[in-house]
Amino acid sequence: MPGPDPASTPSAQTPPDGPLIVQSDKTVLLEVAHPAADDARRAIAPFAELERAPEHVHTYRITPLALWNARAAGLDAETVVHTLITYSRFPVPHALLTEIAETMDRYGRLTLVTDPAHGLVLHASDVAVLKEVMRSRRTTGLLGASLGEADVVVHPSERGHLKQVLIKLGWPAEDLAGYVDGEAHPIALRDSPEGVAAGEPGAFTLRPYQRQAVESFWSGGSGVVVLPCGAGKTLVGAAAMARSSTTTLVLVTNAVSARQWKEELTRFTTLTGDEIGEYSGARKEVRPVTIATYQVLTTRRKGVYPHLDLLESHDWGLIVYDEVHLLPAPVFRMTADLQARRRLGLTATLVREDGREDEVFSLIGPKRYDAPWKDLENQGWIAPAVCTEVRLTLGAGERMAYATADNDERYRLAASAPGKVAVVDRILARHAGESTLVIGSYVDQLEELAEHLGAPVITGTTPVRERQRLYDAFRSGEVMVLVVSKVANFSIDLPGASVAVQVSGAFGSRQEEAQRLGRIVRPKEDGRQAHFYTVVARDTVDQEFAAHRQRFLAEQGYSYQIVDAEDL
Structure with missing residues (x-):
């Protein structure tokens, strides 16, 4: 049953002039300019979800799932209520405080x-x-x-x-039913990467937040670790594997990600290349540590998924879901049968546009650790980033074509506006000599840009070997501008990239926006800032979708400067 009501005392309902306005409809308004806004944002993040983030007042909503996540992470109702009262400008509605206590009390009965x-x-x-x-x-x-x-x-x-x-x-x-041990297999973290002595450049130790993430996951048994892109999620996965020391199945987004995981595991753990198998469209290797792509697992033949038995036919002690927010429906269903195995989900954001966050909660586990992007930026673990939205006015003919087009065609017309090519030129001129990614969703638009810029392009049809060659050339500085489609959204490590220009996106996908910014926030050796540009067509759905995509990053403390394309 609910515990004592912290709001029952008069002193609890006479708050200072705080940055929050807490309303009875479960919305929480945050005044961005308030001196305590950043502290309040961090305090409410475990139990409130961002809904809107314009310039001055952000709107959060307290949902049952967010409260249950907080409860699973060890927060109790008294702590949640105290946080709201501490930061609220006005008395918090008593009915809301009661509902918070009762909702959180549902978890664990x-x-x-x-x-x-x-x-x-x-x-x-x-x-x-x-x-x-x-x-x-x-x-x-x-x-x-x-x-x-x-x-x-x-x-x-x-x-x-x-x-x-x-x-x-x-x-x-x-x-609380526990897990089978799985087949034992020795895995340990190296004191430093192979060939690098401890204490020399290139040596590593787990960062404090990475250690805390692993401990939080392990003490909870299964669950999700949320870390910004560039903050070392793969290393957290490797450390969890070392903690488990069992056969492990790692699920990733594509074959390039699979090979990158293999490189990282052989570099940072005692695993050899022979102990790690790739299970993708090109290879079907099952080893003590097997890295499989979601794509091959969800390949359907005559109404069945022939490769999904990989998930249940071996005695895995740990299953790691990279980019867990992307879990396809068939893997969701199969994961329901894998509850006796430890499960670790890794992601930069738990946002899902299909609203299936509750399935991640119930089948992978609750959120065990979440590091705010700005906190890690302030500590120097990820690069500071400047976000700019560049608004382009369509020409009269383009505007008329947009106005008379079917709804299904309007976004493509706006997102692929020809005027964006000149805007990209201006941005690249501002950042001459910097490693730059030009990112989009429409292949014909990207191919036109690549030809115009004299730059290579990577799309879904680019062979894996060619993708790896181009990524390597970009990392080495041989290629300074790389045009990429959504295949580069996830799990691609390009530490030298410092500028990203987004010309089109997946409609209003918040997680895609976060992933694309994540391509450029790896810390830079010279400490310089990263720059993230989004080019949108003014007064179109392109602009509306851009505003929706920005919501998650706004929650993390990023703001977008809006400039006119003519002012670049």
Whole structure:
């Protein structure tokens, strides 16, 4: 049941002139210019989700999923309530404080535990809740015999499916049933990369936040670690593998990412190349550590997924989901059957445009660690970035073509506006001599830009070997400007890139915007800033989608300077 109400005392409801306005509809308004705005933003981030982020006032919403994530991470209702009262300008509505306490109290009233005699059991601290979920049609076939009032047997194969159902019913279960050990396999972190002595340039130790991320994940058993691009998520995965020292399946976005993971693992761990297999369209190697692409696992033939059995046919002790926010539906379904394995999700943002964050929560695990981008920037772990939106006015003919086009064609017309080529020229002239990525979503637009700039282009049809050659040439400085499609959004390490010019995006995808900025925030040896430009067509859906894409980064403390294309 809910604990004592911290809002019941008069002193608790006489807050100072804080940066927050907390409203009874669960929205929280943050005044950006307030001196305590950054502290308040960090304090509410674990339990409130950003909805809108214009210049002066940002709007957050307190959702059940955000509160359950906070509860799973160890935050209690008293802490959440205290945070709101501390930073609120006006008295916090009493009804909202009560609802926060009651919503957070729903997490953990049902727990999944292992019973020596009966195996997997759903236990309730509140018998009425157990009776309620047992009567739901959604739990039919997932539960077995009752073991008294407070316990019911769960079919082991339904562990994940039951957790999905329970969160949909509003009673998220805390999974305390533990994990199988999996097949043991020795894995350790090197004191320094191969060929580099400790203390010499190139040697490494885990950064404090990386150690904390691994500890938070391991103590929780399974879950998600959220770190900015360039902050070393792969190294966190390697450290978790070393902690587990078992056979491990790593799921990644594409074959280039798979080979990059292999290079990093052989560099930073005691694993040899022979111990690491690639399971992709080109290769089908199963080794003690196997790196598989989501694409091959979701390949469908005659209505079935022939490669998904890879997930369940081996005795994995750990499964790592790189870019977990991209999990395809078939892998979601299969992950429901893998609840006896430890699962680590890695991502720069848990935002999903399809709203399936609750499935990440129930099937991979709750958010175990989240490092704000600006915090790591201030500590020097990622490069500072300046974000600029460049607005281009369409010519009269282009504007008329846009106005008379079908809705389905309008975004393509605006996003591929010919005038963007000249804008890219001006931006590149401003940053002559800097390693620059030109990023877009439409292949014909990118090929036209590449031809105009005399630069190579990488798209989905570029062979993996050619992609790797071009990435290597870019890293070495042989190629200074590289035109790339969405295939470069994820898990591509290009540490020298300091400028990105986005000419088109995946409609209003917030996670894509974060990933694209992430291509350029690897720390620079000379400490220089990164520059992220988004070129949009004014008064079109291109501008509207750009505003939506920017929301996640605004939550992280980034602001976009808006300039006219003619003023560059």
